[in-house]
Amino acid sequence: MQTGDTPDLDTKGLNNLTLDSCKAIRDDYGVEIFTVAVDVNSASAKKVLRDCAGDDSKVYDVTGADLASTFELLAMRSLRLTK
Numbered sequence: 134m135q136t137g138d139t140p141d142l143d144t145k146g147l148n149n150l151t152l153d154s155c156k157a158i159r160d161d162y163g164v165e166i167f168t169v170a171v172d173v174n175s176a177s178a179k180k181v182l183r184d185c186a187g188d189d190s191k192v193y194d195v196t197g198a199d200l201a202s203t204f205e206l207l208a209m210r211s212l213r214l215t216k
Contacts, residue, residue: 144177148177148181151181151185152181152184152185155184155185155186155187156187159187165191165211166185166186166187166191167186167191167192167193167207167211168182168183168185168186168191168192168193169182169193169195169200169203169204169207170182170192170193170194170195171195171196171197171200172195172196172197173194179194193207
């Protein structure tokens, strides 16, 4: 069923839109995407995050207790300040 111009999307459709957006951001704009799965148990959700990042080295699967240290690691690894 459609409401106006917005189609109702199922999980597969939403995942595809997400991955298309991730690919465009990476490929068209050269942006590195890092994903962080916090207390995620779903293999399919983790796959979407992995595919979005495009590189396993940019994917973090952590618990809530590890979140702060994960963001510190990300900041040390990839934070660049520009003028």
